[in-house]
Amino acid sequence: MSAPGPASVPVSSAIRYCRVALDVPLAGPFDYASNEPVQVGDRVIVPFGRRRLIGVVTQAGVEPNLPPEQIRPIERVLGDVAPLSPKWLALSQFAANYYQRPDGEVMLPALPVPLRRVSSYEGKRAGQQGPVERLRKRQTRQQQSAGESPTAKPLVLTEQQQAAADQIMAAQGFAAYLLFGVTGSGKTQVYLTAAQAVLAKGGRVLFLVPEINLTPQFAQALLLKLGSVVRQEEVAILHSRLADGERLDAWLRAHDGQARIVLGTRLAIFVSMPAIDLIVVDEEHDPSYKQQEGLRYSARDLAVWRARQEHAPVILGSATPSLESWHKAKRGDYRLLQLTERATAAALPTVRLIDTRRLDLNKGLAPQLIDAIGVALSESRQALVYLNRRGYAPVLHCDSCGWVSQCEHCTAYSVVHRAGGNRMRLHCHHCGAQHAAPMSCPTCGDPDLQPMGRGTQRLEEHLAQLFPQARIARIDADSTRRKGSAEDLFEQVHAGEVDILVGTQMVSKGHDFGNLGVVGVVNADAMLFSQDFRAPERLFAQLIQVAGRAGRDGKSGLVMIQTGYPEQPLYQALKRHDYVGFAQSLMVEREMAGLPPFAFQALLTAEATELADALGFLEAARATAIAWLQAHELAELVTLYDAVPLRVVRVARICRAQLLIEASSRVALHRLLRGWLISLGSRHGTGGLRWQLEVDPLEI
Ligand SMILES: [Zn+2]
Numbered sequence: 001m002s003a004p005g006p007a008s009v010p011v012s013s014a015i016r017y018c019r020v021a022l023d024v025p026l027a028g029p030f031d032y033a034s035n036e037p038v039q040v041g042d043r044v045i046v047p048f049g050r051r052r053l054i055g056v057v058t059q060a061g062v063e064p065n066l067p068p069e070q071i072r073p074i075e076r077v078l079g080d081v082a083p084l085s086p087k088w089l090a091l092s093q094f095a096a097n098y099y100q101r102p103d104g105e106v107m108l109p110a111l112p113v114p115l116r117r118v119s120s121y122e123g124k125r126a127g128q129q130g131p132v133e134r135l136r137k138r139q140t141r142q143q144q145s146a147g148e149s150p151t152a153k154p155l156v157l158t159e160q161q162q163a164a165a166d167q168i169m170a171a172q173g174f175a176a177y178l179l180f181g182v183t184g185s186g187k188t189q190v191y192l193t194a195a196q197a198v199l200a201k202g203g204r205v206l207f208l209v210p211e212i213n214l215t216p217q218f219a220q221a222l223l224l225k226l227g228s229v230v231r232q233e234e235v236a237i238l239h240s241r242l243a244d245g246e247r248l249d250a251w252l253r254a255h256d257g258q259a260r261i262v263l264g265t266r267l268a269i270f271v272s273m274p275a276i277d278l279i280v281v282d283e284e285h286d287p288s289y290k291q292q293e294g295l296r297y298s299a300r301d302l303a304v305w306r307a308r309q310e311h312a313p314v315i316l317g318s319a320t321p322s323l324e325s326w327h328k329a330k331r332g333d334y335r336l337l338q339l340t341e342r343a344t345a346a347a348l349p350t351v352r353l354i355d356t357r358r359l360d361l362n363k364g365l366a367p368q369l370i371d372a373i374g375v376a377l378s379e380s381r382q383a384l385v386y387l388n389r390r391g392y393a394p395v396l397h398c399d400s401c402g403w404v405s406q407c408e409h410c411t412a413y414s415v416v417h418r419a420g421g422n423r424m425r426l427h428c429h430h431c432g433a434q435h436a437a438p439m440s441c442p443t444c445g446d447p448d449l450q451p452m453g454r455g456t457q458r459l460e461e462h463l464a465q466l467f468p469q470a471r472i473a474r475i476d477a478d479s480t481r482r483k484g485s486a487e488d489l490f491e492q493v494h495a496g497e498v499d500i501l502v503g504t505q506m507v508s509k510g511h512d513f514g515n516l517g518v519v520g521v522v523n524a525d526a527m528l529f530s531q532d533f534r535a536p537e538r539l540f541a542q543l544i545q546v547a548g549r550a551g552r553d554g555k556s557g558l559v560m561i562q563t564g565y566p567e568q569p570l571y572q573a574l575k576r577h578d579y580v581g582f583a584q585s586l587m588v589e590r591e592m593a594g595l596p597p598f599a600f601q602a603l604l605t606a607e608a609t610e611l612a613d614a615l616g617f618l619e620a621a622r623a624t625a626i627a628w629l630q631a632h633e634l635a636e637l638v639t640l641y642d643a644v645p646l647r648v649v650r651v652a653r654i655c656r657a658q659l660l661i662e663a664s665s666r667v668a669l670h671r672l673l674r675g676w677l678i679s680l681g682s683r684h685g686t687g688g689l690r691w692q693l694e695v696d697p698l699e700i
């Protein structure tokens with residue numbers, strides 16, 4: 001029905017059909033009819049079963065798939081925001097296809113909540129206005145503070161930084177750069193120089209940082225350095241801790257094209273922007289780029305895809321690149337740029353391994369470490385003690401009968417937390433259940449229950465006993481729960497109001513501690529022998545990051561690692577600051593074992609009240625997949641492992657099992673997934689059974 005003439009003239013009598021993507025766990029998109037003109041990328045309110053939903057039009061003017069009498073009409077076309085662009089739809093559709101989800105489950109969650117919730121557009125409060133109009137009215141009333149940009153400081157680059165930046169700025173069209181720079185080498189200077197060049201020409205930049213790094217200080221510092229080429233209102237910040245209204249505001253400024261730099265965590269990869277001229281992924285190895293629920297996407301991988309789509313360069317930066325990226329750089333898919341020197345001319349810190357096997361530890365701390373902390377304090381420098389385990393102690397234990405604090409809903413220990421004074425509470429880190437610790441053993445009645453092992457709270461307590469004069473602060477997920485509290489704590493550290501900092505991996509990233517003399521690492525061994533083949537890679541990255549905090553002030557820095565396995569290659573490589581050697585050795589192991597990046601994986605996980613049901617579902621799925629592979633002559637390229645229970649098998653009374661699929665060819669893997677998933681039925685099956693699929697899983 002493509003009548004000649006301008007398409008914008010409404011033809012009231014003609015019914016048009018279009019396809020709409022909806023956030024429902026069904027394949028979609030769904031056919032709807034409309035009397036008014038509808039464009040691809042429009043958001044619409046449609047009836048769906050007994051519900052009403054907001055969807056995104058993915059095709060307009062189509063032949064319907066169903067008889068016309070079965071097709072319901074669109075209720076309303078929401079014209080409050082310009083239609084989403086074909087490029088944005090293509091990005092979402094690529095992600096949906098790659099991660100094996102319906103389009104709508106990618107598109108709708110990528111929009112700010114008010115733009116995808118029907119209730120924003122109805123009810124007394126809303127009247128005829130939608131959330132966008134309300135936001136704009138409020139902004140006009142507030143008369144927005146006249147975006148006075150802070151005075152920009154010129155960037156000063158070392159020779160190595162300049163050489164790297166020059167290469168990136170010379171890029172014509174798409175190019176992926178792996179910027180591999182030791183901690184303190186000033187990778188940010190390189191990003192900013194490249195960003196400045198793009199912004200000065202009127203271009204746009206998408207800047208991704210790990211979850212933990214996105215503090216207001218970071219944004220402020222960024223703006224300070226880019227102040228000469230970008231105004232405050234041209235910066236949009238997007239992350240998951242924003243209030244709905246804040247996120248809507250930032251998203252709209254990006255969508256409208258007003259924002260020229262979008263700074264955000266992984267979810268910002270789906271931001272709608274008219275064009276992008278440079279993408280930066282800082283700390284590209286960071287696990288927080290992988291979404292761990294719903295659509296399990298990798299923002300880093302999508303960043304490379306999106307840069308290609310935009311014909312723009314992308315910079316992946318890290319001191320410890322992921323083996324996937326390292327492999328691509330070695331193969332020549334990515335261009336490798338190296339920063340081998342620290343920008344401040346300071347040497348990398350000395351790493352010392354403390355063999356704890358023949359040592360008398362004082363409350364878990366080696367005498368050498370305690371001495372080193374004492375020396376740092378006497379020189380008015382700061383100390384950092386790293387323990388990647390929050391809480392007071394991992395478990396409460398009865399010496400008399402062997403009782404341990406076990407979560408009643410999970411196959412996991414309940415962790416001891418100190419809750420003010422001497423009150424102890426038990427928290428399950430898996431299901432979140434909390435209650436007061438028993439006063440005596442629930443089994444034998446012995447009142448002498450002992451916390452076993454230590455977490456950051458207990459370490460903090462011990463350090464306070466050892467160094468009563470020192471000002472001690474703790475940074476972990478518990479101490480920073482309140483919005484802004486992490487910033488406050490880091491502020492105190494920077495201001496020199498803290499002598500000893502205790503923390504989990506939250507302390508290890510990005511933050512510069514100007515005056516850090518010694519870093520102690522306690523209990524890193526726990527991660528050394530994990531069943532997950534990526535554990536050594538992750539541990540090495542964490543320790544390099546933590547070690548890299550020391551000695552940035554130009555004075556010497558000392559890192560002390562307590563271990564019962566000092567001869568382990570991982571620790572030996574760490575001592576030499578030898579990422580390249582360590583990566584090479586891991587790469588050889590992975591290649592021999594046929595693991596990523598030399599193979600491609602997907603993980604099918606099932607959950608049910610009874611473990612047997614979850615395993616049964618997976619075994620049946622496995623049989624179907626094997627039959628499918630044989631029928632399509634792909635059995636040699638794809639391996640299906642046995643279905644196994646997860647390490648923590650029961651969480652919140654639900655049992656979980658998984659089936660690992662491994663392929664030597666990505667194409668074969670995706671062909672299987674497409675052909676096979678349909679046969680698995682609804683993700684929310686009968687009898688409480690649920691399943692989900694993860695492509696390129698990070699944790700196995
Ligand atoms: Zn007991």
Ligand SMILES: [Zn+2]
Nearest residue numbers: 407410428431
């Ligand atoms: Zn639990």
